Amino acid sequence: MQNRSIARLLFVAGGSLLVVGTASATILNWAGDAVKAGPADLKTDQTEDANHIRGMDEAIIFEPGLDVDRGAIPTGALIQCHILHYDSPIASMALGQFIFDHPVIGLVYKSETLDDWDVPCAVPGMIYPTGVGPRGLEKTTSTGFPPVIVNQDDYVRVISGGYGVEFQADLLGFMDQVRVITCVDCGGEGGGELIADSIDWGEIGEMP
Ligand SMILES: [Ca+2]
Ligand SMILES: [Ca+2]
Numbered sequence: 001m002q003n004r005s006i007a008r009l010l011f012v013a014g015g016s017l018l019v020v021g022t023a024s025a026t027i028l029n030w031a032g033d034a035v036k037a038g039p040a041d042l043k044t045d046q047t048e049d050a051n052h053i054r055g056m057d058e059a060i061i062f063e064p065g066l067d068v069d070r071g072a073i074p075t076g077a078l079i080q081c082h083i084l085h086y087d088s089p090i091a092s093m094a095l096g097q098f099i100f101d102h103p104v105i106g107l108v109y110k111s112e113t114l115d116d117w118d119v120p121c122a123v124p125g126m127i128y129p130t131g132v133g134p135r136g137l138e139k140t141t142s143t144g145f146p147p148v149i150v151n152q153d154d155y156v157r158v159i160s161g162g163y164g165v166e167f168q169a170d171l172l173g174f175m176d177q178v179r180v181i182t183c184v185d186c187g188g189e190g191g192g193e194l195i196a197d198s199i200d201w202g203e204i205g206e207m208p
Pocket of ligand 1: 048087089174
């Protein structure tokens, strides 16, 4: 949890070592209000921490047959899922960065798309909030008449040359989650790096 005006950009070591030739991807480093964690119960109010966004590695998948939000997974791709989870006992905000040992090729940040990816990404020990309510990101907006201001400023964007994400979670209730898809072996020219670089991940601009 932190003041909105503070941005911490220094990355600290503490993640797993990159093993050359490994056939999987992992969260390598984290910074700000971020921490790497093991499998957990991700249903509402079960894994709460006002101070940290928890990043967890999930399954490795070949050709998932699902698209990410704002992008498509190339055919023949070997990809890895990672879920970033923020739930808190109070209305609070967190800003954290996660760095991966493989390039990011897709982000999932809408509630319904997160639900779609739960089954292929599932790992033992993780309990998913599939279909039970809002879990994606929200932008500040007004709805209805008279207007009701939903004052949440969530965002996620790719950083570190396509190898990391910055995630701001602004929580009033429920939870904020992002699923990061990294490319273990996407084949073709440039692998996953070109895919991430070709998409404007800077602003979400739409409600989940
Ligand atoms: Ca909560
Ligand atoms: Ca939010």
